[in-house]
Amino acid sequence: MTEDEKTVYLGTCWEAFMAGRGVTKDDAEAMMADLADVSGYYHVPDIGTPSEDLHNYSGRRAVFARILLLSSVTTAVQNRMRRQATESAMWADEN
Numbered sequence: 001m002t003e004d005e006k007t008v009y010l011g012t013c014w015e016a017f018m019a020g021r022g023v024t025k026d027d028a029e030a031m032m033a034d035l036a037d038v039s040g041y042y043h044v045p046d047i048g049t050p051s052e053d054l055h056n057y058s059g060r061r062a063v064f065a066r067i068l069l070l071s072s073v074t075t076a077v078q079n080r081m082r083r084q085a086t087e088s089a090m091w092a093d094e095n
Contacts, residue, residue, distance in 0.1 A: 010034050029077055032068075033084035039064035042085045 001009070013027040023031070036042055039060040045053070068078070 006034075029080060030084075032071070032073065032077070033081040035064055035067065036081045037085040041065065041068075042082045 010031060013023050013031050016027075017023050017031070040057055041061050041064040045057050049057070073081075
C-alpha cells in the first residue's frame with residue numbers, strides 16, 4: 001500500500017469511527033498502529049536529541065499511552081502494532 005493509499009484508508013476509518021458507524025477490528029488495529037507510529041511510542045530518541053525535542057516526544061508518547069491504556073488492547077495486538085510501527089519507520093528511513 002502506498003503512503004497515499006494508506007492515508008486515504010486511515011482517513012476513511014477515522015471518518016467512520018467519528019460518525020459512529022464503527023470500524024472493523026483490522027481497521028481499528030491499523031488506526032492504533034498508525035497512532036503508535038506517528039506518536040513515536042515504540043521508538044527511542046537518538047542520543048543527543050535536544051531537550052525541547054525530548055519534551056515534545058514525551059508528550060506524544062504520553063497521549064498514545066493514555067489511549068492504549070483506556071482501549072484495553074491485548075498484548076498480541078500491541079505486538080502487532082509495534083511490528084507495524086517499526087516496519088513503517090524502517091520503510092521511511094530507507095526512502
